[in-house]
Amino acid sequence: MRILISNDDGIEAPGIALAAQAASRLSDDVWVVAPDGKRTAAGPSLTVARPLTMRRLAERRYSCSGTPADCIVTSMGWLFKDGQKPDLVVAGVNDGRNVGEDLAYSGTLGVAREATFWGIPAIGFSRVKEANVREGDAAWLAHFIERLWQTRSEWAIEGHWLSVNLPADLPAPVTQPVIGRDKIARKAEVVRENGDETELIVPRGREHASRKGDENSLIAEGFATMNRLNWFGETQLPGAFMEGLRAATK
Numbered sequence: 001m002r003i004l005i006s007n008d009d010g011i012e013a014p015g016i017a018l019a020a021q022a023a024s025r026l027s028d029d030v031w032v033v034a035p036d037g038k039r040t041a042a043g044p045s046l047t048v049a050r051p052l053t054m055r056r057l058a059e060r061r062y063s064c065s066g067t068p069a070d071c072i073v074t075s076m077g078w079l080f081k082d083g084q085k086p087d088l089v090v091a092g093v094n095d096g097r098n099v100g101e102d103l104a105y106s107g108t109l110g111v112a113r114e115a116t117f118w119g120i121p122a123i124g125f126s127r128v129k130e131a132n133v134r135e136g137d138a139a140w141l142a143h144f145i146e147r148l149w150q151t152r153s154e155w156a157i158e159g160h161w162l163s164v165n166l167p168a169d170l171p172a173p174v175t176q177p178v179i180g181r182d183k184i185a186r187k188a189e190v191v192r193e194n195g196d197e198t199e200l201i202v203p204r205g206r207e208h209a210s211r212k213g214d215e216n217s218l219i220a221e222g223f224a225t226m227n228r229l230n231w232f233g234e235t236q237l238p239g240a241f242m243e244g245l246r247a248a249t250k
Helices: 014-024 068-079 107-117 137-150 215-220 239-248
Strands: 002-006 029-035 054-058 061-064 088-095 122-127 160-166 189-194 197-201 224-230
Touching (some): 002 068, 014 122, 014 137, 107 224
Parallel strands (some): 002 029, 002 088
């Protein structure tokens, strides 16, 4: 099994090392292609018509000057262009949970989403910042990934991927939460003003808003939460509304 690992925290992040360590317990064909620095909240953005620099750091290990999603595009369009494409893409383990509106902002989940465009099953892993990292975490994560791989026919349908949030302590029971609301980037602070020019910064952090059954509440109870997401997110408009619109636009 060929496993491709990427993230949005950068090639040297501890979380991607944990993911690679877990994957190496399942396969001897593990590739790591990740941004050369932190790309938090890069979402699914791509670098198009501008040069990207890929740097080989070791066998099957590359850094990319672009976004997290660029790492998948360059892997598929260059590294694996004439060879076997990955069987599974693992994104993360992100330094911090991805909940609520993060599903749109997250570069970690941008990796997983991009993988589905290439028809590859994908899992995005995130973990709370206050994690109690232990020696057995990699073994538990490897067992979890192996179980998901063995049951991929039940979740890896076209255009879908998994988002997993890990709590502070592993091992942990797994549950499916309601997607809550906990938006980052709620304010902009003035750093400098100079005439018509204003320099702003959007600070880190979130409210940690929570309601019973959502990701935050269940993570706080010690659960690992898992949702299946899709990229198209279509919601059909009511037939009566469309009929009225057609009549009004004749």
